[in-house]
Amino acid sequence: MNTLEVVWKDLNTRQRFVVGTLTKGIKYSFRYKKETIDKACEKGFNGIVAFPDLKKEYINNVLFPAFGTRLPDEKRKDINNILSKYNLENYDSFELLKKSGGRSPIDTLEFIEPIDLSKVKENIKATREFFIAGVRHCNLCNDKIDNRCTIKIPLQKGEILRLELEPSNHYDPDAVAVYKDNYKIGYIPMYYSKAVGEAIKGNLEVDLIVKDFDSMACCQECLKVLLTIVDE
Template identity: 35%
Template sequence: MIRPFVLWLIWQNERTRQRYHVGNLVHHEGKYMFYYEKHAQRRGVIEALKNGYRLHLAFPDIDKIYVSDRLFGPFERRLPDCRRPDFQEILKAHGLSNDYTDMDLLRATGGRLATDPYEFVAPIYVYGNEFDFDFYIAGWRYYEGERVIDQLQVGDDVKFQREPKNEQDPKAVVVLTKQGEKLGYIPAFYSEFMFRLIEEGGGVYKANIQFIHPKANPQLKVNICVCGTLTPKMKQVQQDMLHDLELVIT
C-alpha cells in the first residue's frame, strides 16, 4: 500500500502566538481529503476553538471528511503561481524539480499568506519502528540564535531538553546547540511526542540542522531534521495518535 501524503494544517492565535494543529490534508490514491484534528489531546482543533479559533469558511462541518479529485480551492490558492517570472527560482530555493506535485509545493512553502494565520507542515512519519520529521525552530527571535547563526552549519547536531516548568507549555522542548546555546523550541504541535520520548526513554534519535536561511523571517531561519527508532511502548503511543488517519483512508 502506498503511504498517503499527509500535511498538518496549523493555525496561530495572533494574540498569544500559540499554534494549533487544527486539521489534516491527505492525498491518497488520487483523492484529496481534509478533516479537522479532533482527537489531539493538546493543541488540536478543540483546544483551538476554546482559544479564539473559528472553523475555516470552506470547511464548516467539524465532523465531516471533505473529499475532492483535486486540491481544494482554498488551499490551491496558497500555492505560488507557476506563471510568475521567478517561479523557477522558487522551486530551486525549496529544492524542488519540475515534476513537483501540488502537495510537494504546499509542504515546501507552507502555503503561507500574509492575510491569515494558517500554514501547512509535515507530520511526524512513523514506518515500522522508525520515525522522522522536520521543523523550523519556534521562538527564534527571543533567544541566542541570531547571535550564533554565523557559527551554525548544515549538518550540525542539536540537543533537545524538556522544560516541564514552562508556564505557557509544560510539554515544551528546548532546542540547544552542542555548546548549549538556546536557539528556541520545538513547535508545540510536535513537542509532546518528543517530550514523552525523552521522558520515558521511548527510543533513540538524532537531530541536526537541515537548512539555514539567514535572511528569512525569524520563524523560517533554521530547519531541524529528526530521525530515530521507537520502543514498542512509544510506537503504540504514536499509533494511537495516527488512528484517526487510518479510519479516513480505509
C-alpha cells in the same frame, strides 16, 4: 496515503496549533483535528471559511481550491524557477504545498509534514527545518534595539543543540526543551514535540543543529534549526 497538518498561529502569543489534517489518497480529504481544535478556538481561531463545519470530513477529487489558491499558478513564466527552488521536477500541487508550507498574507495558516516514526524505524531518515518556539520566554535574546535582537548566547551555524524532555510543562505535556550548553533557549514547536519526544524515549538518534539566526525577525521566527531523526 500522504498527509499534511494544517497549523494556525495565534498572532497575539505566536503559539501554533494543529487545527486540521489534509490527506491525499485516491481523493483529497480535510477534517479538523478534534484533539486540538477546541484549544485553537479558545485562542481566536474561527475555522476556515471553506470548511465551516468543525465536525465534518470534506472530500474532493482535486486539491481543495481554498488550499490550491495559496500556490503559484502553474502557467507562470517563472514556474520552473519556483519548482527548482523546492527541488521539484514537475508541478504537483500537493508536493508544492508540502515544500512551500502554503503560507499566505491573508491568514496565519501553514502546512506541515508530520513526522512518521514508523518510517524512521524502516531506516527512512526524517529531516525537518523549522523555527524554535518560545525563545522570547527563555535565555536566547535581550530586548530588541532599533528592531534588531541582541543575542545573549552566541550561536554558530552547524552547532549541535541539546534536547531535554519537559513533562511538567504547563502548556504542552509533550514539551521538548532546546538547550545551548546549560542555557534553555526555546522549545521544539508543539506540532513536532510529541514525535520528537517519542523518538528520544525510543532511543532513536535525534540531532538538532543551528541552521540560521535572523536578528531582524520576530522572536518566534529568528532561530531556524535542522532536525534529523534516524534509527541507530
